Amino acid sequence: MDVKIGKPINIAIDDLTRVEGHGNIKIRIENGKLAECVWEVVETPRFFEVMFKGLSIEMVPLLAARICGICSISHALASARAIERALEIEVPGPAQKARLLAKHAETLQSHALHLFFLVAPDFLNAHSVIPIMETHPHVVETATRIRGFANMASDLFGGRTTHPMVIKVGGLTQIPRKRQLKALAKDLDATIPYLSDAFDLFKTFTMPDFIRETEFVSLKGKREYPFIGGDLVSSDGVVKKEDDYLAMTNEYFVDFSNSKFSRLSRESFSVGALARFNNNYELLHPKAKEAAAELNLKPGVHNPFFHNLAQLVECVHVMYESKEMITALIDSDITQHETPYRIKRGEGVGAVEAPRGILYHHYRINEAGKIERSDCVIPTGQNHANIYYDLHKLVEKLIADGKEEEISRLAQMLVRAYDPCISCSVH
Amino acid sequence: MKYLGITLERPKIGVFGFTGCEGCQLQIANKEETLKNLFNSIEVVNFREISSDGCDDYDVAFVEGSITTESEVTRLQKIRNQAKILVAIGACACLGGVNNLKSRFPLSDVVKEVYGMHPVDTGPVRRLQDVVSVDIDLPGCPISKSEFEWLVRNLVLGIKPQFPQYPVCVECKQQLNSCVFDMGMMCLGPVTRGGCNAICPRNRFGCWGCRGHSEEANFESLMRILRERGFEDEHISERINFFNAFNGIL
Amino acid sequence: MLFKTITKENFRNMIEGIMENNEVIGPKSRDRDTKGAKIYRFLKLNSFDELEMDYTRSYSSPKNYFLPFKEDLATYDLRDTGWEQEIRYTIHPRIIVGMRACDINALLKLDQVMLKSQYPNPYYSARRRNTVIIGLDHEPLEDCFCRSMNTDTAFHGFDLFMTDIGEKYFVAINSDTGYMILNRFDSCEVGEEDQLLYKEVRGRIESKFKTQVDITIVPELMDLEFESDVWKRWGDKCLSCGSCAMVCPTCYCYGIEEDIDLNFDKATKRRFLYSCNLLDFATVAGGHNFRPEAHIRLKYRYYHQFRGFVEAFNQSLCVGCNRCGKACLAGISPKAVIDDLIGTEKR
Amino acid sequence: MSKPPDFNRQTILMQSERGFKSEIIAAIPLTAKEKLFHIRICDPCERENFTFLPGQFIMIELPGCGEIPISISSSTSNKEFLALCIRNVGKVTGMLHRLKAGAIVGIRGPFGTHFPMEKMTGYNVLLMAGGLGIAPLRAPIYWANNHRSDYKDIIILYGAKEPEQILFGYQFEEWRTIYNLNILTIVQKADKRWPGRKGIITDLFGDIHIEPDNTFAIVCGPPVMFKFVCAHLSTLGLPRQRMFVSLERRMHCGMGKCCRCNVGSTFTCLDGPVFDYWTVMNLKEAI
């Protein structure tokens, strides 16, 4: 092998594009060796934990939603769940279903946005989706259809596509009427065929070849592929209760990031679609398993670029599962949509699988129904460390392979594969 | 594009985010059905959230988020100097938004609470207009895509957009909603700028004032009404200050 | 006028029969207020069971089925320097069930403006002609003052008008369409007993009016008390939110807006119902506002209802349903304002 | 009160909702803010049938932009085109100012009442305008010229803010000499180059002789002007019913439906914009 003592390479990507929020990649290679490689989170913090302080519990889901413009439904759900657990109340069955449907709508919305608008341009040699509208109109049409359904569903179950107001402590402000559900089911039926177009597209993309052994953390499903609440599990065998999330996240500070880092059994761990897929593959909808097979995706994947494919498989899962749930709702009595509650002192944790991974909200309520303390642990926050170590390994590998010219592009793609939601992580 | 014989220019636009949730930027990319037409009538030259193409030659800047650090001030001033028209989008940019809730506590306590001894750069929450001059406020949390498109159409035609001066109630009644007051809930609709089609009351949820106050809103009367209906001041104040839309009323 | 009776069972068949091929609008409820009472609105019915014949008062009047809150007046295809305009007034036939006498009288008042004036409104006219109205009597609520406004009974302006006489409805027929509809389903001639029952019900209804508003000298008072501080007092409460006009069965002020699509090749001219209580109702070029203050706008609404319309048509525009009074959070109701103006309310 | 010309039902629908496609054939800048538009109804037949009386207005529409009321300021006998003098104040007027000859706009009308020129036969006519108020006066001026022998003395008093804002100044000489009218102008503010009078319009009363028993007055301008001018005229002994003013209100339909122009119990678009001053005095909040 030629030993190249090349020029020093300095890669500084300020404000990485096509991700949510502000983050920088800095890579310095000197004498053919990696001298510096950081994933800098420069987003300005908003201090949500302070903002919650002293607020009435009824405002919490509303404020929590504003943590993130993409996964606002997850934040609303996690916070509502935390409060409900603190008050020790159960949400009525139909409302639980409707909440999960809202969750699914968001997953679909978010995954499709990421896959088609943020990721696909990398594989189609474009800067953004705008030229793709001309060059690959069917890609955009597929995205439009899938997201169109997702938007309709979140309008229906959340009140609007971003920052839902329907999700409230105790349940929902209202539940869609059967006529609306039927219309939604019809739209879903018309949308499902577009999935195969999406698959045809992604089958033509080759994910970069890169593996780093990783610990994956997610909710642990019992009978269903998990999205809202339950035990926590890691692929290294750690299992914990929802309330014990701090033992799962172990946040710490690093000096180049405004977001905290996390670790569990190893230096870092990963959450998100791939983690859910790896940890709960058996519980996927049969159609989703078929889809995974089509992509040659099996549980135990340790290539972070495969996050993208796991997202696609989850799209299949949520669409088929939504279909079944909508049908079930139409066939059942759905008048009950909220549980009345009495304010009391308490403390609760809510864990929810946001599109980008497991999300925790934790509140302590005083007897007047005001928030005393709050804590939110964001999926991207948990991923930062993993991104950081992945980047190191990726750059080292590319140097070893003599592919320095690829570093910038692949480094960006790697970060993007995690679909980071940076402003959310620096909430 | 031509309109009655006048050639219409496609304005070059840039979209920028400051301290906020990026939900407003997302709305612009959302509802793809009209995206193609949207990009036919404007030229997006800088939109980090969806595009890697970035240049600084824009006429119209859409700016999301509030301003909380000095480096943001400098960045915003640069944008202001470049843009012919600067549009503040969303409650954070127009009003300070929910970010302002942190201002209830001293800044040093705020940092200590979340970051301990870890140093972070932060400052008081400012609206865009506290820092630079703003030409248009596009309200909402988040903004609505249809209103954004309406604004774009106005910009392309070269018309100064006229936002509703009336409160949310007008549109709420037009949706045939039951007034949430009748159902025992609080609502800021009577003093909040309309234009959102009363989306919250439509979902059986009182308005929280995300669009800022309506022109010449009658706060005294509303306060009387709220108190008469048994809402406590503490509760009212929480609601009124949520989006920082009604400074100084309670 | 012709009268018949129809059993409740047959009435159901009738509505279901109509529903098969037509859009049927009727009172429906979804929400309940804090006291547990239902809140009704006029909406499209998908089945007979959704129709609530014992409804009290709809929150908003069915006016919007004749004067929609928003309505496209014309569309344009724009090209180069010019355009082609398209106007359509075609409207599908529609049946409204359960309209009250006051609401029917409200339509008659709107007819004066929209049909019988110098420039008839073709959009309204199309809707009015293609709507079959089936009215329904009810016992007055606490605050109904239609009696005072002389609108508690309807003698025309509907196709069928029904009064619940127990097992059956007593039906007044006022149009050929109404006659044909009724004839297609089993109806009976009016028997002696029916007539007695009808008289009894009418009598009961009439005896139950509690609220009275004396409007005999109100038109004059509107001028005489134009500068009165009564207006200021009520105006200070007014939220200028336009709710009163939106729910009112007769308020018809509107505005026009034009819009263009993102491709700049199609345009629409749209009418939207407005309210004279809204701040910018009377602003003109140069920013001058003829009615800049809430109390002046509030006064104007009353002025138009109780004075201007009287001058033009010899009747008040108000029909006494008190929807605006109910909808107004600040508690401004015609009864209270007029009493105050006359001086009967304790100051 | 005079009614606008009668149409049969068909034309009412046509005119009230559909309007006429019309071409801008000229857009002539008058001052920094005002332009004079010559607009020709496209269809020759419709053009031929379009008649109006002095003081009436039309609704002019730019599809997709908006529709606004504008007084007609051309001669009733001009069958070629309508002249509209429009000040750029906002959305529609601003867009109009950008349009070039050849653009097609829509017009509906004519609407409203007119100055009762027929009643003035045998009288002196005093026309008074402030600023843009001269726009609706051009039609009566042309009318008076066309029927010059019907009227005795015709005097125009015109007040503007500054000399640069005087509208139609280029026509004054023609009006004076050929039309045989007396026209006096006054401006509020001017530098030395202005040879004429400085002051407000009522100052001009000293320069003319008014025979109260023998005169009709027409007053157009901002509402404050009505008050002063009409009060002054009545102290001179002119009956209020012989003074005519044109009111401005917000209008969306021109047909007495939108209520935006409602003053008291009267619709400015149907019963106005031209009112005699006695009526105006009896209208609540008219001025």
Ligand SMILES: Cc1cc2nc3c(=O)[nH]c(=O)nc-3n(C[C@H](O)[C@H](O)[C@H](O)COP(=O)(O)OP(=O)(O)OC[C@H]3O[C@@H](n4cnc5c(N)ncnc54)[C@H](O)[C@@H]3O)c2cc1C
């Ligand atoms: C009978 C009549 C005759 C008129 N004749 C002339 C004329 O000859 N020449 C001329 O330049 N102007 C005339 N005007 C005034 C003209 O109608 C307004 O300048 C025009 O409507 C402003 O429209 P815009 O879209 O440019 O303004 P906008 O951008 O809509 O708004 C600017 C201002 O105009 C007001 N406005 C909006 N719509 C109307 C409306 N329909 N009527 C009145 N004010 C409105 C708004 O409240 C705002 O304060 C006349 C008005 C009336 C009622």
Ligand code: SF4
């Ligand atoms: S205004 Fe609301 S949606 Fe927009 S950025 Fe701020 S929090 Fe997000």
Ligand code: SF4
């Ligand atoms: S719900 Fe709110 S916005 Fe709607 S009418 Fe009532 S007060 Fe107004």
Ligand code: SF4
């Ligand atoms: S109803 Fe109120 S809170 Fe809701 S979107 Fe409208 S203005 Fe915002």
